[in-house]
Amino acid sequence: MKIVTVCxxxxxxxxxLLLEIQSIAKGHGFEVNGEAVxxxxxxxxxxxxxxASSEISSELVDEPVEVISINNLLDRNEIEQKVMPAIxxxxxxx
Amino acid sequence: MLVLTEGLVELxxxxxxxxxxxxxxxxxxxxxxxxxxxxxxxxxxxxxxxGPYIVVAPNIAFPHARPEAGVIEKxxxxxxxxxxxxxxxxxxxxxxxxxxxxxxxxxxxIEMLQALATLLRDEDKLKxxxxxxxxxxxxxxxx
Numbered sequence: 232m233k234i235v236t237v238c239x240x241x242x243x244x245x246x247x248l249l250l251e252i253q254s255i256a257k258g259h260g261f262e263v264n265g266e267a268v269x270x271x272x273x274x275x276x277x278x279x280x281x282x283a284s285s286e287i288s289s290e291l292v293d294e295p296v297e298v299i300s301i302n303n304l305l306d307r308n309e310i311e312q313k314v315m316p317a318i319x320x321x322x323x324x325x
Numbered sequence: 326m327l328v329l330t331e332g333l334v335e336l337x338x339x340x341x342x343x344x345x346x347x348x349x350x351x352x353x354x355x356x357x358x359x360x361x362x363x364x365x366x367x368x369x370x371x372x373x374x375x376g377p378y379i380v381v382a383p384n385i386a387f388p389h390a391r392p393e394a395g396v397i398e399k400x401x402x403x404x405x406x407x408x409x410x411x412x413x414x415x416x417x418x419x420x421x422x423x424x425x426x427x428x429x430x431x432x433x434x435i436e437m438l439q440a441l442a443t444l445l446r447d448e449d450k451l452k453x454x455x456x457x458x459x460x461x462x463x464x465x466x467x468x
Contacts, residue, residue: 238378239375242389243389243435244378247442284378284381285414285417286376287378306382306446
């Protein structure tokens with residue numbers, strides 16, 4: 232399973248988000264591959280799931296995969312509640 | 326690991342808008358010799374071009390630009406505004422706390438982001454930082 236995290240510059244926030252998701256997923260027993268990128272690179276990227284901060288996620292509506300929008304990037308609970316159901320769903324699909 | 330000296334923290338700062346707030350937070354980095362003046366312009370340009378991506382949480386923004394935009398040494402500055410300003414974010418406006426980051430590479434950038442995130446996830450510490458009555462010494466003491 233590959234998750235792409237997206238922020239404005241692809242240089243900090245997206246990487247922080249990816250590390251959070253990987254740490255949360257690991258706590259649930261899932262290994263997640265991921266890449267942190269900027270908005271321009273995210274478009275058209277092949278992956279299973281995209282996670283972006285909320286002001287950017289609206290730019291990704293045309294992507295063929297689910298895009299999860301996070302309002303508070305410091306809030307582990309919000310990230311866990313939004314991302315884990317999608318990871319569990321993807322893991323069932325294989 | 327966050328290194329915050331007295332010169333990198335300013336409380337009850339007046340800012341007329343988001344750009345002004347970013348410039349004031351950036352000026353502290355320049356004053357302390359951590360970044361060149363053009364780094365401030367790069368942070369403002371990023372905000373104008375890409376939008377409020379720097380708003381990471383309700384009431385909190387982390388303006389930053391890339392290392393090659395004039396970073397001298399890694400660092401972070403924190404300003405708390407006396408009156409919050411809008412950054413144009415759909416859910417997290419208005420912004421009271423502005424933390425300007427300058428990283429020399431992506432590793433130092435992410436280390437500072439994580440250190441800041443750890444600090445601001447601590448509800449008691451965040452309450453102190455956001456409390457208009459708290460002095461600079463109070464804030465420096467908990468960082």
